[in-house]
Amino acid sequence: xxxxxxxxxxxxxxxxxxxxxxxxxxxxxxxxxxxxxxxxxxxxxxxxxxxxxxxxxxxxxxxxxxxxxxxxxxxxxxxxxxxxxxxxxxxxxxxxxxxxxxxxxxxxxxxxxxxxxxxxxxxxxxxxxxxxxxxxxxxxxxxxxxxxxxxxxxxxxxxxxxxxxxxxxxxxxxxxxxxxxxxxxxxxxxxxxxxxxxxxxxxxxxxxxxxxxxxxxxxxxxxxxxxxxxxxxxxxxxxxxxxxxxxxxxxxxxxxxxxxxxxxxxxxxxxxxxxxxxxxxxxxxxxxxxxxxxxxxxxxxxxxxxxxxxxxxxxxxxx
Amino acid sequence: xxxxxxxxxxxxxxxxxxxxxxxxxxxxxxxxxxxxxxxxxxxxxxxxxxxxxxxxxxxxxxxxxxxxxxxxxxxxxxxxxxxxxxxxxxxxxxxxxxxxxxxxxxxxxxxxxxxxxxxxxxxxxxxxxxxxxxxxxxxxxxxxxxxxxxxxxxxxxxxxxxxxxxxxxxxxxxxxxxxxxxxxxxxxxxxxxxxxxxxxxxxxxxxxxxxxxxxxxxxxxxxxxxxxxxxxxxxxxxxxxxxxxxxxxxxxxxxxxxxxxxxxxxxxxxxxxxxxxxxxxxxxxxxxxxxxxxxxxxxxxxxxxxxxxxxxxxxxxxxxxxxxxxxxxxxxxxxxxxxxxxxxxxxxxxxxxxxxxxxxxxxxxxxxxxxxxxxxxxxxxxxxxxxxxxxxxxxxxxxxxxxxxxxxxxxxxxxxxxxxxxxxxxxxxxxxxxxxxxxxxxxxxxxxxxxxxxxxxxxxxxxxxxxxxxxxxxxxxxxxxxxxxxxxxxxxxxxxxxxxxxxxxxxxxxxxxxxxxxxxxxxxxxxxxxxxxxxxxxxxxxxx
Numbered sequence: 001x002x003x004x005x006x007x008x009x010x011x012x013x014x015x016x017x018x019x020x021x022x023x024x025x026x027x028x029x030x031x032x033x034x035x036x037x038x039x040x041x042x043x044x045x046x047x048x049x050x051x052x053x054x055x056x057x058x059x060x061x062x063x064x065x066x067x068x069x070x071x072x073x074x075x076x077x078x079x080x081x082x083x084x085x086x087x088x089x090x091x092x093x094x095x096x097x098x099x100x101x102x103x104x105x106x107x108x109x110x111x112x113x114x115x116x117x118x119x120x121x122x123x124x125x126x127x128x129x130x131x132x133x134x135x136x137x138x139x140x141x142x143x144x145x146x147x148x149x150x151x152x153x154x155x156x157x158x159x160x161x162x163x164x165x166x167x168x169x170x171x172x173x174x175x176x177x178x179x180x181x182x183x184x185x186x187x188x189x190x191x192x193x194x195x196x197x198x199x200x201x202x203x204x205x206x207x208x209x210x211x212x213x214x215x216x217x218x219x220x221x222x223x224x225x226x227x228x229x230x231x232x233x234x235x236x237x238x239x240x241x242x243x244x245x246x247x248x249x250x251x252x253x254x255x256x257x258x259x260x261x262x263x264x265x266x267x268x269x270x271x272x273x274x275x276x277x278x279x280x281x282x283x284x285x286x287x288x289x290x291x292x293x294x295x296x297x298x299x300x301x302x303x304x305x306x307x308x309x310x311x312x313x314x315x316x317x318x319x
Numbered sequence: 320x321x322x323x324x325x326x327x328x329x330x331x332x333x334x335x336x337x338x339x340x341x342x343x344x345x346x347x348x349x350x351x352x353x354x355x356x357x358x359x360x361x362x363x364x365x366x367x368x369x370x371x372x373x374x375x376x377x378x379x380x381x382x383x384x385x386x387x388x389x390x391x392x393x394x395x396x397x398x399x400x401x402x403x404x405x406x407x408x409x410x411x412x413x414x415x416x417x418x419x420x421x422x423x424x425x426x427x428x429x430x431x432x433x434x435x436x437x438x439x440x441x442x443x444x445x446x447x448x449x450x451x452x453x454x455x456x457x458x459x460x461x462x463x464x465x466x467x468x469x470x471x472x473x474x475x476x477x478x479x480x481x482x483x484x485x486x487x488x489x490x491x492x493x494x495x496x497x498x499x500x501x502x503x504x505x506x507x508x509x510x511x512x513x514x515x516x517x518x519x520x521x522x523x524x525x526x527x528x529x530x531x532x533x534x535x536x537x538x539x540x541x542x543x544x545x546x547x548x549x550x551x552x553x554x555x556x557x558x559x560x561x562x563x564x565x566x567x568x569x570x571x572x573x574x575x576x577x578x579x580x581x582x583x584x585x586x587x588x589x590x591x592x593x594x595x596x597x598x599x600x601x602x603x604x605x606x607x608x609x610x611x612x613x614x615x616x617x618x619x620x621x622x623x624x625x626x627x628x629x630x631x632x633x634x635x636x637x638x639x640x641x642x643x644x645x646x647x648x649x650x651x652x653x654x655x656x657x658x659x660x661x662x663x664x665x666x667x668x669x670x671x672x673x674x675x676x677x678x679x680x681x682x683x684x685x686x687x688x689x690x691x692x693x694x695x696x697x698x699x700x701x702x703x704x705x706x707x708x709x710x711x712x713x714x715x716x717x718x719x720x721x722x723x724x725x726x727x728x729x730x731x732x733x734x735x736x737x738x739x740x741x742x743x744x745x746x747x748x749x750x751x752x753x754x755x756x757x758x759x760x761x762x763x764x765x766x767x768x769x770x771x772x773x774x775x776x777x778x779x780x781x782x783x784x785x786x787x788x789x790x791x792x793x794x795x796x797x798x799x800x801x802x803x804x805x806x807x808x809x810x811x812x813x814x815x816x817x818x819x820x821x822x823x824x825x826x827x828x829x830x831x832x833x834x835x836x837x838x839x840x841x842x843x844x845x846x847x848x849x850x851x852x853x854x855x856x857x858x859x860x861x862x863x
Binding site for chain 2: 034084
């Protein structure tokens, strides 16, 4: 197991390194000028800015500087923010992990519980209508659903804030629980938007997997032994059907970091997805590369986690 | 988590409502909603309008532009750090600093700060944009602690503007030990100390910046105690923040569709503020396929004039902006002090346009609705940034109006950086552009003189260059010459000048004494106050 883990980790690091170098080059090959915002300045001033930011260097020289900095944890300075990329990324990471993590937990917890329940009632009214509603949610553009929720719950009923992460007027003496509740209030609408538009994917995977296991010989044997149906469902069928959900869980991890661009924009939630869109849109090469580096790390880590979990759940899996 | 605990949490979130507030200090608060996050509100480091908005409140200049926005001479300027000034000769200005001026850490503002700030800003390796703007400043020296002497390389009417407007003063005692390249990453950049009516309090990355009033400021204590500058990149999110009661001020609502969202609101009033923005369709005079050759269609002045006349610009402006914009005569925004009062033929003249096109040899020989000449259709490509709602709509209207006179337009919306790259490579027939002008009309030379650095359409009229040179040197400011210049450019038709919009600002009705300035929208915030009896809970909170 340890050797397997070390080998997979080494493969993961290699994959990550190749992805980072390829994406470093791809970001810079996109058409567009990183100094677009300075386009009203005279050309000589633009040239001076280009020299200032090292954009006049050959691509391979820029790559050399980037890799040299990477070994020291220095990802350069953001062109849009004027601050170190690591500082900008760390400033936005907590908000993204909070929202992405809450959606991630909700998606998989609800998918496990509801997928199992719907499999047991396959073809029934509850199963058909739940799937219809969730498929409709999945079909809706997230930003549009977000705007509708804002229209109803923020502008109409004024139950929840329309955007942002916290109330800027929250007094400093408020205890942490009050601050947490304030953040939760701000998170409700973006969280709901993301859950409604993504839930059906893991739910459907799990529902299908449970349906398959319900027909398995050992499940029928459990029933024949007189095990109550609820236990057959939860202990035997649902647990045995966890494989596809676990694989999906690993693949879902990158979404946790950068998968909510439109929703983060609609709700002014300053996460990494929003930051990445801003960096790529503004051709902020150092920041875009930093975001890509994190995204690639999430992909590699997610895959490794999925393999590991699958191996732990089912020792027959040896690859 | 057990079900009762989940229900309790849900109820707590739902009923949490507005959180506890600090106790009453009825000075008022304002939440300004912006499309950008002001990450570096420090002069020489600012990277956008949000940075400039905050920097205007944290840092003072020697003097600021007066209400006329006249940049020539010193007559209309208002003292800030300098309480008086005198002209020693045609090349020398002497400023006397106000002895009451202090940095927010209590240290007096001295002539050393001014000399140091100019030294830093004139270093092209550190601040290229400032160095360009201050290229005619030859020397800045201190004469004691309170007097500063600024010498110029040549006499010109906007010396005073360059000496004052181009650069807010920075604290030498805090910055001279920081290498220029490290200023942006220094501890000072995280909590800048200025000398303006507001002081920096805190920033939450990507979310907000908070500044607070400086009590006892030498130019008068602000009556708004706390300013929160909140960022939301999406236009709808910004308006939602306002309409949900979480914002007090929002700018850039020039489009009719944006203004209509506030129609049912009794909480806000919409205030049009003249802006320095101008939008136009630029004609490329050179062939994009061979820059040494003239453009096969647009190099001809008659054809360009026909294209301008074929546009009903008044209708375009009304459709896009309602009453919040005008059709400019030449490249003059609403706030440029040398603008002319009216634009001729804003409603267009399609009959004259058709005649001019026919005279240039463009007729519809095959009856397909598109004019042609020598077998070549009158077809042009129009580039614009697809992310700009105003330009996307304007492009569609222009396309339709030109279609009616037999001109075929292919619209090419581009992502903003790709658009700029195409533009700078001069790889276009027509470019629907929008720029923010410099308050100084001398900036017109960049775009419209033969050798202008941003003259991307390669327009060249020696008469325009001559007028520019004379207007720039005119000792009285040269208003008549500048206006002749604008008319000359307009008649040359190097572009179809479409719109000069106002910056429409939504402001909560509880504020009075509202001053919004074209050259720095929120820079008059120190004069605002909350009408007594109309405070909201957030007006009673103190700065953190």
